[in-house]
Amino acid sequence: MDSSQLLGITTFTYLFSTLLYVGIFVFKTEKLGIAATVFTALALLIQTAGLALRWVESYQMGIGHAPLTNMYESVVFFAWTIVVLYLAIEWKFKTRVIGTFALPFAFLAMAYASFSTDINKAITPLVPALQSNWLIAHVVTCFIGYAAFAVAAGLGIMYLLKNRFPQETGNGSLLNTLPSLKVIDDIIHKTMVFGFIWLSAGIITGAIWANSAWGTYWSWDPKETWSLITWFLYAITLHARYTRGWGGTRIAWLAVFGFISVIFTYYGVNFLLSGLHSYGSN
């Protein structure tokens, strides 16, 4: 058994988890609930083992480094963080339907990592600039932030759906199983705050890393600039909510736009714009 097999299995288990959560949502069978949670936790364990094994394998190849250094590894870590975060939210807020909107992101990320031809899955040694603990700190913090924003966007979609079809919220309707708008709104806000803090830490550790490698903590390259744009967007959202009382649909939309900006920072910049951040482009 090697790490790529384990991570390959993870892709399918997350697909199955997604289906289970959609099943809870569609068939309103709470009985599926326990199964979905247990199965997802199991998939998470398999993925954790896969990541750990990949780490070990890199040492066996004599180029040991944490599995957080290229596009493939970061996408896998992104999926991992989404699931950890989702399970934490499920546990804290005692509601499972959110999984219907969060697990698909983890599955899509894994599927993209596994099947995209743009992505090199091999364990490669690190070029000199990437051999820094700040890089690890940078990737970990950024991706915890990104995962939180993904969950917030999933919740945003959930909010917008429920808000769009209020007439169906009678007994027996699908959307009725969703938590109340007020609860969703509250979780969206908390998730975004959480993401904002980690994104701030991600930008800061990135700046420290750049300064230790090149003597410049900020050079306005497209990746840095887009991470700052994303950061501004969430700062705007927090202020609009806290000082101008924005809530509900507006914040839900901002959660979705914010995540589009995240995707662009993370993916769009590598493939659509030219930049210095060659890391992650293979």
Place this chain on the structure above:
Amino acid sequence: MKDNKQIWNFFASVKLALFTLCTLALTSIIGTIIPQHESYSFYVKRYGEGMANFFRILDIPDMYGSWWFLTLLGLLSANLIVCSIDRFPAVWKQIVADQSLLSVARIEKMPFTHTLDGLNSANSGQLESYLQKDGWKTQKNESGQGLIIAGQKGGWTRTGVYIVHASILIIFAGAIVGHFLGFKGSVMIPETKQTAKVYSSETQAPIDLGFEVRCDHFDIEFYDNGMVKEYTSRLTVLEDDKEVLVKDIEVNSPLKYKGITLYQASYEGYRDFIITLKDPATGAEKAFVAPFQQQVKWAEKDILLGVVNAEALRDRVVRMKVWFKAGDNAPATFWLEAQTESASADNGTGYNFSVKQMYATGLQVAKDPGVWLVYLGCFMMMTGLYFAFFMSHRRVWLVLNPDGKKGSLLIAGSTNKNKIGFEKFFSEFTGEITETLQ
């Protein structure tokens, strides 16, 4: 006066903040799509002359340093400063206010209240010491309406938002200090050579370091698959021709001296070789720079030597053929692998040999006296965010005999954040107070 007030309110408003942040976010996109710092002709070729001129007027080729972008950042700073001056005094008052001076009527209206009765022997000293032991800062006031003991925790966390806002200004200050008092430059130093000057990244103008740096040695290490593993340069700092510091630098591990930092950034390979001869008897070493297929002379010993052939793997020389002639003896030639030494016994020249391709090390050189401010700002931002989002200012009041009701204790509490957490705390708190009094 009225106008002044209006201007003040304009700069203190959150609307302005939302406007500035939105404008910054939107305009920042421009520089990620239009390549920066290219020549005028580049923009003409790519976008046409009209657009290129338009770009020039708006400073688009250096948009993040343009007058309008800096104005936006200035506006953000002014906004932050005025907004903080406007709001902070009220927050400060809340932090230092004596909470025991509140009227019982107000305490009764706090979001969390609970009343205990029949406590005829309750004593205030017991309650106060319980609060203090539990980490509350207490204040006491005996009024006609009852004895009020107020306790609070985490008042200072109300400063969190202000720490975050100040941190942004400090980061800006660090960037300004770095811009005016620092420099960014680069230099190529061939092995064995030294320099006191580097060249500005912006203008190419020479900048005096105030000391000399010599590159003693440059090396590239490879992984098995041919990828570069590490670039290493051994640098020596010299002052008045005296060696004061020697360090091996790598990417991510620079040399710092007198506020100037030298980073390993690039390299250049030459068609020259460095031949080092070591006398096995005395251990004395001498190094020569020999251009490919050219003789160099060691006049003192009447020796001629050079590299006559070399084999490369990609752009890396792996094997060199050395030619050596001492006095009137017949010349000796032998092959030598990179990074190995040929013993005198094997090559028959009387010297131990090592040969390597000559490189120049490419250094990025930076002086940035503002970095510590930037890092301080970053630290403050994380601390401030933590205070702002995860910590709260909790207040509790214990009123003994409120409004003259003998034997009654009013327990009240409020928090500025995390109501759910506080609710749980409050029910435990009332439980413990009840126990304390029994």
